Amino acid sequence: MTNLTGHxxxxxxxxxxxxxxxxFEYAKAAVPQPKDGEVIVRNIWMSVDPxxxxxxxxxxxxxxxxxxxxxxxxxxxxxVISAGKGxxxxxxxxxxxxxxxxxxxxxGPASMPQKIDPKLAPVQSFLGALGMPGMTAYAxxxxxxxxxxxxTVFVSAASGAVGSIVCQLAKAHGAxxxxxxxxxxxxxxxxxxxxxxxxxxYKKETDLDKAVGAAFPKGIDVYFENVGGKHLEAALxxxxxxxxxxxxxxxxxxxxxxxxxxxxxxxxxxxxxxxIEGFVVSNHFDLLPKFHQEMGKLIAEGKxxxxxxxxxxxxxxxxxxxGLFTGENFGKALVKIGPxxxx
Amino acid sequence: xxxxxRWVLAKRPEGVPRVADFLLEESVLPELQDGQALIxxxxxxxxxxxxxxxxxxxxxxxLELGATIESAGxxxxxxxxxxxxxxxxxxxxxxxxxTHLLTDGRGVQALDPNFYEGKIAPxxxxxxxxxxxxxxxxxxxxIGKVRGGNTVLVSSAAGTVGATAGQIAKIQGCTVVGLAGSxxxxxxxxxxxxxxxxxxxxxxxxTEACKAAAPKGYDIYFDNVGGETLDAAILNMRRHGxxxxxxxxSEYNTQTPRGIRHTLxxxxxxxxxxxxxxxxxxxQFDEARRQxxxxxxxGRLSYREEIIEGIENTPEAFIGLFKGDSFGRRLxxxx
Numbered sequence: 001m002t003n004l005t006g007h008x009x010x011x012x013x014x015x016x017x018x019x020x021x022x023x024f025e026y027a028k029a030a031v032p033q034p035k036d037g038e039v040i041v042r043n044i045w046m047s048v049d050p051x052x053x054x055x056x057x058x059x060x061x062x063x064x065x066x067x068x069x070x071x072x073x074x075x076x077x078x079x080v081i082s083a084g085k086g087x088x089x090x091x092x093x094x095x096x097x098x099x100x101x102x103x104x105x106x107x108g109p110a111s112m113p114q115k116i117d118p119k120l121a122p123v124q125s126f127l128g129a130l131g132m133p134g135m136t137a138y139a140x141x142x143x144x145x146x147x148x149x150x151x152t153v154f155v156s157a158a159s160g161a162v163g164s165i166v167c168q169l170a171k172a173h174g175a176x177x178x179x180x181x182x183x184x185x186x187x188x189x190x191x192x193x194x195x196x197x198x199x200x201x202y203k204k205e206t207d208l209d210k211a212v213g214a215a216f217p218k219g220i221d222v223y224f225e226n227v228g229g230k231h232l233e234a235a236l237x238x239x240x241x242x243x244x245x246x247x248x249x250x251x252x253x254x255x256x257x258x259x260x261x262x263x264x265x266x267x268x269x270x271x272x273x274x275x276i277e278g279f280v281v282s283n284h285f286d287l288l289p290k291f292h293q294e295m296g297k298l299i300a301e302g303k304x305x306x307x308x309x310x311x312x313x314x315x316x317x318x319x320x321x322x323g324l325f326t327g328e329n330f331g332k333a334l335v336k337i338g339p340x341x342x343x
Numbered sequence: 344x345x346x347x348x349r350w351v352l353a354k355r356p357e358g359v360p361r362v363a364d365f366l367l368e369e370s371v372l373p374e375l376q377d378g379q380a381l382i383x384x385x386x387x388x389x390x391x392x393x394x395x396x397x398x399x400x401x402x403x404x405x406l407e408l409g410a411t412i413e414s415a416g417x418x419x420x421x422x423x424x425x426x427x428x429x430x431x432x433x434x435x436x437x438x439x440x441x442t443h444l445l446t447d448g449r450g451v452q453a454l455d456p457n458f459y460e461g462k463i464a465p466x467x468x469x470x471x472x473x474x475x476x477x478x479x480x481x482x483x484x485x486i487g488k489v490r491g492g493n494t495v496l497v498s499s500a501a502g503t504v505g506a507t508a509g510q511i512a513k514i515q516g517c518t519v520v521g522l523a524g525s526x527x528x529x530x531x532x533x534x535x536x537x538x539x540x541x542x543x544x545x546x547x548x549x550t551e552a553c554k555a556a557a558p559k560g561y562d563i564y565f566d567n568v569g570g571e572t573l574d575a576a577i578l579n580m581r582r583h584g585x586x587x588x589x590x591x592x593s594e595y596n597t598q599t600p601r602g603i604r605h606t607l608x609x610x611x612x613x614x615x616x617x618x619x620x621x622x623x624x625x626x627q628f629d630e631a632r633r634q635x636x637x638x639x640x641x642g643r644l645s646y647r648e649e650i651i652e653g654i655e656n657t658p659e660a661f662i663g664l665f666k667g668d669s670f671g672r673r674l675x676x677x678x
Contacts, residue, residue: 054611228606247609254607264602267569269588269618276616278609 002040002082004031006103008071009317015056018255018325023056024318029071031104034084038108039095042342046100046314047075047127048321048333049161053254075127076100077116079342092343094118096126103314103337121299128161128332129306130295132281136248137165137224138291139284144246144277145222147173152216154235155179157226158199159186159307161332162248166224167196168304169294178215180208180231182327189330193305202231203327209234219243228252233263239274247278255325307331345372345381345421348654349411349441355398359596359665364397365412365658372445379445380423384438386650386674387416388469389661394595411439412657415469417454418678429453435468440657442677458632462639464648470503470672471639471646472632474621479507479565480631481624482587483515486617487563491516494557496576499567500537501528503646503672504589507635508565509537510644517563520556522549522572524667531670535645549575563587569594570601577605577614586616596665647671 005028012025034040052074055066066072080093089095089107097113099105107113116126128134140162141147153170157163158179167190170177177196181187187199198215205211212220212234219240225232228250235245253260268274298304309329311320314337323329346369353366375381393413399405406413416438423430425448433454438444459465463472470476482504483489495512499505500521509519513536520539521532529540539556546552553561553575560581566573569591576586594600608614624631638644649670651660654677663669 054607060611232606247606249610250606259604261604262602263606264600266573266602267588267591267594267600269616270591270620271618273618273620273623275618276609276614278611278613278615280610280613283613 002031002033004040004104005029006031007314008102009314010071011056011066011068013068014058015053015255017257019053019056019322021318021322024072026315029102032106034082034087034106035108036085037087038084038106039080039087039089039113040082041076041078041095041097041099041105041107041113042081042338043076043078043100043103043105044336044338044340044342045077045124045127046317046335046337047131048317048324048335049074049133050249050251050254050324052321053325071099072101073098074100075132076105076337077123077126078105078338081343089113089115094123096131101314101317120296124308124332124334125306127334128308129165129299129304130292133161133332134165134295135284135288135291136281137162137169138294139281139287140224140246140248140279141166141169141222143284143287144279145224145244147175147222149174151221152176152218152240153178153222153224154212154216154220154238155196155224155226156202156231156235157181157249157251158190158196159194159330160226161306163224163226164190164194164306164331165304167194168298170222171195172298172303178212180212180227183330186330189307209237213238222246224248226251229260229262233265236263236265236268236274239268239272241272243272243274245274245276247276251325309333311335313337345443346370347372347441347443349439350654350657351409351411352397352406354408356394356596357398357598360394360397360658360662362658362662367655372443375422375424375445378425379447380425380428380451381421382418382434382438382444382446382451383421383678384416384418384442384444385678386418386466386469386676387438387440387657388414388473389657389664389673389675390414390474391590391592391595391664393661394665411441412661413437413439415473417465417468433459433465435473440654440675442654458636463636466648466650466672466674467646469674470648471507471635471644475503475672476507476635476646477624477628477631478589478619478621479504479511480635481621481627482565482589482619483508483511483563485624486587486619487512487565487585489515489517489563493517493562494559494581495519495563495565496522496553496557496561496579497537497565497567498522498543498572498576499590499592500532500540501647501670502567505565505567506532506535506671507644507646508587508589510535510638512563513537514638514643518557520553520561522553522568525670528670531647543572550578553579560584565589566591568592570603574603574605577603577608580608580612580614582612584612584614586614588616588618592665649673651675653677
């Protein structure tokens, strides 16, 4: 053990339906010595993401479930304060890794550390636009959505960490882009800052299907799905022939205790020759160099904007996580859990 | 002068169609014009996919009231003044539910007598070598991306599409599970090489039954049914599984389709689901026919036909499709 002690957030119980603060525990933990090849990272930022809800359920999925009594995991950015023998990272390096939800992380190769360049963009961007959400947007739009010039694109949760990047990547390639979001403020940002063609405030629309139809008189070529439910039904109704639906997330479904009905119109896949495909970003890391090249260029040209929703303090991380499901966040949800400079 | 009997759409069906929704008309065909041919129709098909066109619902173009019900058919050329169509030739095309037709030749194709010999009867032109067989072929290869070692689930497996899809998967070296609605159909599936046949009418919990038949899950689900069956399949798909949507007969007769309940596995298992319109692959049709004929002649692929006698029985033959009482490619012998 080092003589360091840090805090961490543990899973106290498995949520049923919507999670509550009671499912989490804020606890103190001693920090072990780094083994050969490991480093100790003082975390500065951590990410909360909807997919973490799935890991709270004890079932087979694309990532193993969280264990009760153990610290949660997720994307984080920090600075190396101590390095074990043979570690490829050095003290002072900024690093992005998968051991969030704690102040100090002992990071080995299994936590997929990546050294980041703080001069390129603010370090927390590596949890958003330049990190997994940005890469998810890129892989989903171009590989799964098979986007091509001239396509029309519909994006749900369009002001979110993934959606906002999808919108701007598609715009950068000349697409007609419509996004849906849950407040006028988000919709205004989408049109004014992200420069998409139309934004639909789905909370105000009494008939989402009609609103989507009106926004796409010629139909949708690519639907980037983050929400599920009524959004998916509306998209299915207005897809064009040979349309592609890239299923990235279905946040409306994550807290459902029984499966919700729908989409009732899944049969549309036949007459329109539609393709619906779910994906997980970790299968598409071969696209990372292309992604970095394109995003770096767009950011340098000032053509990529994003919003951050920052919660202060590790103890408030559960609250930030719960906010994902109530639509309170605007843009990438982050938790600031340490000083900008750890050493 | 020839007399034609044809079934037209009398009114738009609600729910499962009834005989009264159709009307049998008799008319005298006009004299043959220059460039036309007179065809005597021998066999016609009844197809579940026609259902959606009868009611003019949201996605397929509706058939007009009073129009002849469309279907595939095979027949013989009685008289031709069209240089491309020879007297006495066996032909096939979209002839509709009728006994005779005058045609300018568009969409009429001659059957190659060398192809339709031995084990392959001319009626197979509108079955195994027509849209149903081609749907199975392109669904399995192009959308299902079938590979040896895959585990495959097929619904309506005793129908022409399903039975062909399952046998193609077997030829590729897959483990194949079929769903069908009677013990006789299940016995047939075993006979043509399916590894497991599940009688969905008596099995109880279909999700559990599909799981028991392939505990490690399915790489491909070939969907002819939709609805609850599709949900059962979704819950049993393996990672990177492919769902080929060929048909959804359980949804055709309802104003309020059920759709599906389980969508999260699309993400957790990275599923791909794709609808198939077989005409998208029309340039490869002949190649597919040649391959399937080779398999038939080698005894590795078989097909089953069910012939109903008499044009007057066509609506009942069609309606029976939705009760699951057909077994194999259902054709009506009209002449």
